Amino acid sequence: MAAARKPDSPAPTPPLAARAARIGVSATSAVLAEADRLRAQGRELVDFGVGEPDFPTPEHIREAGMAALRAGFTRYTPTSGIAELRAAVALAHARDFGSAYAPADALVTVGGKQALFNAVSVLVERGDEVILPAPYWVSFVDQIRYAGGDPILVPTREERGFALDLADIERAVTPRTRLILLNSPANPSGALLAPELFAGVLDLCRRRGLWLLSDECYAQFVYDDHPYSVAAEPEARDRVIIAGSLSKAYVMTGWRIGYALAPPPVLAAMLKLQSHSTSNATSFAQKAAVAALTGTQAPLAAMLVEFRRRRDLIVQGLRAIPGVRCVLPRGAFYAYPNIAALLGRPSGPKTTLEFSARLLQEQGVVTVPGEAFGTTEHIRCAYAASEAAIREGLRRLAAFCALLT
Numbered sequence: 149m150a151a152a153r154k155p156d157s158p159a160p161t162p163p164l165a166a167r168a169a170r171i172g173v174s175a176t177s178a179v180l181a182e183a184d185r186l187r188a189q190g191r192e193l194v195d196f197g198v199g200e201p202d203f204p205t206p207e208h209i210r211e212a213g214m215a216a217l218r219a220g221f222t223r224y225t226p227t228s229g230i231a232e233l234r235a236a237v238a239l240a241h242a243r244d245f246g247s248a249y250a251p252a253d254a255l256v257t258v259g260g261k262q263a264l265f266n267a268v269s270v271l272v273e274r275g276d277e278v279i280l281p282a283p284y285w286v287s288f289v290d291q292i293r294y295a296g297g298d299p300i301l302v303p304t305r306e307e308r309g310f311a312l313d314l315a316d317i318e319r320a321v322t323p324r325t326r327l328i329l330l331n332s333p334a335n336p337s338g339a340l341l342a343p344e345l346f347a348g349v350l351d352l353c354r355r356r357g358l359w360l361l362s363d364e365c366y367a368q369f370v371y372d373d374h375p376y377s378v379a380a381e382p383e384a385r386d387r388v389i390i391a392g393s394l395s396k397a398y399v400m401t402g403w404r405i406g407y408a409l410a411p412p413p414v415l416a417a418m419l420k421l422q423s424h425s426t427s428n429a430t431s432f433a434q435k436a437a438v439a440a441l442t443g444t445q446a447p448l449a450a451m452l453v454e455f456r457r458r459r460d461l462i463v464q465g466l467r468a469i470p471g472v473r474c475v476l477p478r479g480a481f482y483a484y485p486n487i488a489a490l491l492g493r494p495s496g497p498k499t500t501l502e503f504s505a506r507l508l509q510e511q512g513v514v515t516v517p518g519e520a521f522g523t524t525e526h527i528r529c530a531y532a533a534s535e536a537a538i539r540e541g542l543r544r545l546a547a548f549c550a551l552l553t
């Protein structure tokens with residue numbers, strides 16, 4: 149019989165699940181927490197760190213959300229989302245990318261992040277490999293590890309705009325590969341993958357029996373090309389899972405609406421998982437999302453014109469700083485300059501983490517170090533800031549770099 153415990157000596161708590169130890173906090177969080185601390189002290193910062201547009205949610209979308217609230221649309225909805233929104237998702241995807249999904253192929257999720265999380269959770273088995281181009285968005289790696297999988301990083305070619313070579317992906321495929329995860333335009337590099345690359349990867353998936361998960365979070369944010377989705381390729385629909393988001397295109401980051409478009413068995417598994425975690429996405433946010441997808445697209449078009457101008461401004465400014473190289477990002481709203489030439493000076497920063505930390509302390513400019521995205525020579529500069537703020541940030545960055553050369 150177990151010895152009786154004294155009431156004042158409780159048994160130790162059990163350990164956390166091992167899967168919790170497989171994920172970490174992002175390398176971005178230290179810099180961003182320090183930025184918050186400085187801001188709270190009243191320091192005036194230039195913020196190139198944010199990952200969301202600096203515009204308000206368009207009026208007609210907010211109105212639709214408020215109308216839904218006023219009408220009392222505040223109860224549970226079907227876990228998969230309201231029929232109206234699933235239809236709007238399929239319709240808008242066909243309109244914008246030329247796909248041919250039915251409403252039943254769509255699952256409404258709590259942001260694009262949940263679509264990715266659900267997909268990775270139901271597709272990746274313990275010990276499976278997931279091919280992921282680097283630089284990558286940090287949550288991809290942690291979601292794969294949480295599912296028990298191993299991310300297999302495939303480097304991109306910076307000299308060709310962070311292009312991805314099909315041969316490099318093909319070489320990375322092993323009998324353990326289950327999934328290829330692509331994100332175009334990419335966070336953090338702004339790189340756009342060519343339709344031919346997508347078609348090649350799709351063909352590879354068919355030949356080797358793999359899934360293709362395409363994160364289309366920034367798919368609308370292209371400046372020199374037409375928006376593209378691999379879902380429009382012939383015979384894509386039984387291989388491809390699309391993770392979409394209304395966060396950036398409709399400036400709805402806080403509303404938390406995303407979606408998945410997936411083959412029926414995958415969608416059914418994702419729905420099952422969601423039914424045991426969050427259930428439906430917020431009811432009135434779904435109504436706002438219908439307005440976003442089916443209403444006027446003019447605010448999106450205007451935002452893209454503005455972002456294109458800012459992109460040109462920041463890239464030109466970065467390239468003018470001695471020691472900084474910057475490829476032209478063809479999408480998203482991030483520039484990913486290479487600062488290798490400025491690292492490792494006697495009293496200068498040795499890593500991009502140190503570079504970002506000192507840039508913040510000494511000049512009050514917030515950036516995200518490349519270490520957060522799996523590279524060691526870059527910083528990420530979001531240009532979701534006014535033209536005046538971008539000019540000021542560039543001025544401060546140039547002053548900081550001048551002391552390092």
Ligand SMILES: Cc1ncc(COP(=O)(O)O)c(C=O)c1O
Pocket residue numbers: 199258259260261262285331334335363365392393394395401405406
């Ligand atoms: C590459 C990428 N995918 C997905 C997301 C998820 O966005 P959300 O969950 O807000 O839709 C983000 C957000 O920053 C992102 O950068």
